[in-house]
Amino acid sequence: MLSVIRDLTVKDVRFPTSVEQLGSDAMHTDPDYSAAYVVLETDCNLRGFGLTFTLGKGTEIVVCAVKALAGLVVGKCLREIVSDFRGFYRLLSSDSQMRWLGPEKGVIHLATAAVLNAVWDLWARAEGKPLWKLLVDMDPKQIVSCIDFRYITDALTEEEALEILVKAQEGKQQREHQMLMEGYPAYTTSCAWIGYSDQLLQQLCTDALRSGWTKFKVKVGADLEDDVRRCRLIRETIGPNNTMMIDANQRWDVAEAIEWVSRLAEFKPLWIEEPTSPDDILGHATISKALAPYGIGVATGEQCHNRVMFKQFLQAAALQFVQIDACRLGSVNENLAVLLMAHKFKVPVCPHAGGVGLCELMQHLILFDYICVSVSLSNRMCEFVDHLHEHFTSPVVIQNACYMPPKDPGYSCEMFESSVRRHQFPDGDVWRLDMKK
Numbered sequence: 001m002l003s004v005i006r007d008l009t010v011k012d013v014r015f016p017t018s019v020e021q022l023g024s025d026a027m028h029t030d031p032d033y034s035a036a037y038v039v040l041e042t043d044c045n046l047r048g049f050g051l052t053f054t055l056g057k058g059t060e061i062v063v064c065a066v067k068a069l070a071g072l073v074v075g076k077c078l079r080e081i082v083s084d085f086r087g088f089y090r091l092l093s094s095d096s097q098m099r100w101l102g103p104e105k106g107v108i109h110l111a112t113a114a115v116l117n118a119v120w121d122l123w124a125r126a127e128g129k130p131l132w133k134l135l136v137d138m139d140p141k142q143i144v145s146c147i148d149f150r151y152i153t154d155a156l157t158e159e160e161a162l163e164i165l166v167k168a169q170e171g172k173q174q175r176e177h178q179m180l181m182e183g184y185p186a187y188t189t190s191c192a193w194i195g196y197s198d199q200l201l202q203q204l205c206t207d208a209l210r211s212g213w214t215k216f217k218v219k220v221g222a223d224l225e226d227d228v229r230r231c232r233l234i235r236e237t238i239g240p241n242n243t244m245m246i247d248a249n250q251r252w253d254v255a256e257a258i259e260w261v262s263r264l265a266e267f268k269p270l271w272i273e274e275p276t277s278p279d280d281i282l283g284h285a286t287i288s289k290a291l292a293p294y295g296i297g298v299a300t301g302e303q304c305h306n307r308v309m310f311k312q313f314l315q316a317a318a319l320q321f322v323q324i325d326a327c328r329l330g331s332v333n334e335n336l337a338v339l340l341m342a343h344k345f346k347v348p349v350c351p352h353a354g355g356v357g358l359c360e361l362m363q364h365l366i367l368f369d370y371i372c373v374s375v376s377l378s379n380r381m382c383e384f385v386d387h388l389h390e391h392f393t394s395p396v397v398i399q400n401a402c403y404m405p406p407k408d409p410g411y412s413c414e415m416f417e418s419s420v421r422r423h424q425f426p427d428g429d430v431w432r433l434d435m436k437k
């Protein structure tokens, strides 16, 4: 705990996923799953690993932003940071000159998440616990002391947050035990990326059913007739009792979203994800109202850039599923604020994961949510995407379509050095030898 952070390095690591259209959707047709990957060196044997997820081009800009924040971290003692984590979060997110680049949004906020994810990883390693367990074992007061309540006290005060956490202490041990035995329920997005052929969709859904998956997300929004055909195929393959969600990745205007999704209502999706601009809170409220009679909820959050946005979505009843993201929000600190607000507004949290490293990170937060905040699994599940886990030293473990709680100390986002070396952009072997880029 006395360790002093001596150095911060950041690397641009990219995986050529676009070659097979992994991760493709109506707006992001050729993503190369990438990360700005941070390593903190300390004066003892400990290191901290963190990342923020990107889609390829522009990762170099996030890397620059991380470098701009490094001076606020290097030289600090871990104990000094965690004894006033709220203050440290604010130092990073509210530097009086750099805040002009955000505040708390865009590239600078993605960079903040990468740095803070590494600090949380370092803290968990220093305590010898996986991050979820570090959080679960913390006193409610200590959890609350990590959260910046600025701009959200009209929705959730510090006292209310504390009350939620204290109340959830009851039954905590049983829930932790239950998670260790059964894991946290997940859904899969791996079967139905927009660039996949019908044959591949069907094959992947059939395989997934065989492996025990019961909840499937389908990409929509490029072409209505294609969507009708693809949704029918998937509904027929998975049967009437399994769950299907659809995701448009911000493709439509408000009226168009309502019309388009009404046409897909016969396939009984549980939610429509990101129907329109992620910033259009009132638009989402209109869509939510219009689709309620079909029993279709609105889900959003993977590009909801801070707690203040989530606060307004909740206040406006503009979403029915909160999709927190481990890198879009300012790391664990800001995610804690959103988990507590969602609980107060009685809206289930179904996190965004996938990408590269997002599943590894998110499993910790959603375990904490169940054990210490929501105390419910009703209408809740965490996204899973089966790509790129082999590059991590402690990859996620899925059993019976559930995330099994990680056991290794830390936040699970350390990558193998060989993977980092090979995929570093533009000099790693994967990119030097790829003439296409």
Ligand SMILES: C[C@H](O)[C@@H](O)[C@@H](O)[C@H](O)C(=O)O
Pocket (backbone or CB within 6 Å): 022, 023, 024, 025, 028, 031, 055, 189, 247, 249, 302, 352, 353, 354, 355, 383
């Ligand atoms: C470009 C990415 O793969 C997105 O399509 C992905 O994050 C997606 O929206 C999801 O919900 O998993």
Ligand SMILES: [Mg+2]
Pocket (backbone or CB within 6 Å): 247, 249, 273, 274, 302
């Ligand atoms: Mg999505």
